[in-house]
Structure formats: structure tokens, C-alpha cells
Amino acid sequence: MNNTDIGPAWAKEIESWRVAMNAMRLSPQTIELRTYHLRRLAGANLAATPWRVTRSELLEWTGQHDWRRETARAVRSSFRRFWAWGVSTGRTTDNVAEVLPMVRPEQPLPRPAAPSTVVKAMRAVDSRVGLMVRLANELGMRRGEVAQVHPENDMVQESGGWALVVHGKGSRTRILPLPDDIAALLRTAPAGYLFPSPIGGHLSPHWVGTLVSRALSDGTTMHQLRHLCATEVHQQTHDLRLVQTLLGHASLATTQRYVAVDDDKMREALAARSRRWHM
Incomplete structure (x- = not known):
């Protein structure tokens, strides 16, 4: 409407x-x-x-x-x-x-996508949707964050390699270390938004989510890739603070003032997981 x-x-x-x-x-x-x-x-x-x-x-x-x-x-x-x-x-x-009465929030429950569903989707989708899936699954990015990726403006080089500035909710940004092959894809992408819209700007978050959900099929949503990323990285690192920083949850705005996150550890965890997915 x-x-x-x-x-x-x-x-x-x-x-x-x-x-x-x-x-x-x-x-x-x-x-x-x-x-x-x-x-x-x-x-x-x-x-x-x-x-x-x-x-x-x-x-x-x-x-x-x-x-x-x-x-x-x-x-x-x-x-x-x-x-x-x-x-x-x-x-x-x-x-x-x-x-309007107050509505109590739902009790949050982890809903990770089934790894087999992700593997099946990656084998069937084109390279564009496949990259959307990878950004959500391997970096834990939201659909709105994936939609806004602009490699020219958002990629930064750190001591350990390339990283991506992610534009999250509430105009908050975070920096995620990129696995080497994703960094290479982004660096060689055409100028402008990674997922441009035919009418200008970038694709809408809703359409990005729709494309990924269609690829995953069986009712799995793009957001469940984010849950899968969080679940597996936590299993791998046993570091809940790292996972919270990775996902860019709003509650960390205060927590980050007191607790430092080991960026090298996050890079190692994401790179190792990315390699495992593509072996």
C-alpha cells in the first residue's frame, strides 16, 4: 500500500x-x-x-x-x-x-536453520542469492543489513584482513571480519550497492528476505540463518560475548563500554567456520 x-x-x-x-x-x-x-x-x-x-x-x-x-x-x-x-x-x-494495552514479548527461542537445508539451497541458487545466503549464514547478518552492503564504502582493511562495516538497527554499525573468499567477491563486485534495485538504490530488505526464503524453501526463513550462525559460533568458541558482538544486539551498546571483545578470536572463528562450509 x-x-x-x-x-x-x-x-x-x-x-x-x-x-x-x-x-x-x-x-x-x-x-x-x-x-x-x-x-x-x-x-x-x-x-x-x-x-x-x-x-x-x-x-x-x-x-x-x-x-x-x-x-x-x-x-x-x-x-x-x-x-x-x-x-x-x-x-x-x-x-x-x-x-492500546502493553503486549508482553514472546519468550525468545533459538530457531537455527537446518544445515542440510542451507547446503541444499547453496547448490541450487544463483550466485547473487547464494551470496545473500552466505552473508546471513556465515556472518549472521540481518536481511536489512545484507540489502545495504556497499563494498566501496563499507569494506575496510585491518591488520588481519578485510572487514565489513555493517549498518544495523537503530543506525548502529559494527565491523565484521570477512572470510577471504567473501572479501574477494565483494572487492570484485561492480560499483555501487552489492544488490542494486532496478529502480535505484538497493533491494528492499523484504525482497532480500523473500529471495533467500524461497531458496531455502521448506518454511525456513533468512533470519533462521542468523540463529544458525549464532548457535554454531557459540558451540565453537563458548564465548557468548563474542556472539552478541557478532550479531550486533542493541544491549551491547552499554556492555561494550566495559568488556573488550577479542577481534582476532572472532576473525578466527568466522574464517574457520567458512572454510568448513566450503570444504
Whole structure:
């Protein structure tokens, strides 16, 4: 759904909010997700403008959807932030999204992809999708991070070899050491984004995830490659801090101030695992 599918008042306010979120320097993925949630709501035609939606209407609309917990949490967050922005900018005096109840997070469970599924996919896919699979499986990268890879701008040379600057959630970056053969592929790639879009820029994270999931088949998702990477690297190193740094979890923003991660150990673990996958 795009802005041409919704009323002009909604489209105007959503675009203004997009500009405001960009001024906050939120990541493109966060901005796209939050505006997507608002466009979904706008398409329900509850009111001509978001500022006329009532609390009961908003609560009823969200309650009609059988979302997973994490989706419901994300939608609630988008709505609360949107209406809070509306209050702070004088567009409305009532944050109607305050009526939405808190949604408890799901108990996280590791869901690693089956190694046999990954092997089968790598034998069948073309080189482009195969590289997407490798970045997710061997480096633990998210689909949005894979989509944004720009070798010219993101590759750096360290004492132990080439590394990749990964653009993660919340505009946070981390540096991952690259296995030699992946580094060679990235260094010889055409200029620009590694996975360019036909309409300019890079492929959307959603499409990258779709391509990889199709290659994996049997219901396995791209994110499960990230789980597999985390599981196997932890089994190999028994170093949970290393795995947390590798995955770029937000909670490490504080932890990193106190605990140093052995970059050479991470490089060794990723290179050894990459060699094992390609023996």
C-alpha cells in the first residue's frame, strides 16, 4: 500500500512524520516499518484524518488483527510514537494510542536453520542469492543489513584482513571480519550497492528476505540463518560475548563500554567456520 491508496489528509500527515523521523536520524528500515503501519491503519478509513480517530476505534481495529506478539508490539509502538508526535507538534491534544494495552514479548527461542537445508539451497541458487545466503549464514547478518552492503564504502582493511562495516538497527554499525573468499567477491563486485534495485538504490530488505526464503524453501526463513550462525559460533568458541558482538544486539551498546571483545578470536572463528562450509 502506498500513499496513493489512502486519503490526502492521511498521506500528508504520514509524510510529515516520515520527515520528522528522518530528522531524528532513525534508520530507513525503522522509518519504513512505522509508516507502513500507519498506511495500513489509514486504509481502514476510520476517519478522514488521523486526528479524528477515537480511542475506541483504534483499540477495536488493532484488536481485530491476529498478529504475532512481536508484530503487535511493533504496531503499538508505531501508533504511540505517531500520536505522541502529533501532540508535541500541536496537531492534536490527545494521544489516542495510549489506550492500546502493553503486549508482553514472546519468550525468545533459538530457531537455527537446518544445515542440510542451507547446503541444499547453496547448490541450487544463483550466485547473487547464494551470496545473500552466505552473508546471513556465515556472518549472521540481518536481511536489512545484507540489502545495504556497499563494498566501496563499507569494506575496510585491518591488520588481519578485510572487514565489513555493517549498518544495523537503530543506525548502529559494527565491523565484521570477512572470510577471504567473501572479501574477494565483494572487492570484485561492480560499483555501487552489492544488490542494486532496478529502480535505484538497493533491494528492499523484504525482497532480500523473500529471495533467500524461497531458496531455502521448506518454511525456513533468512533470519533462521542468523540463529544458525549464532548457535554454531557459540558451540565453537563458548564465548557468548563474542556472539552478541557478532550479531550486533542493541544491549551491547552499554556492555561494550566495559568488556573488550577479542577481534582476532572472532576473525578466527568466522574464517574457520567458512572454510568448513566450503570444504
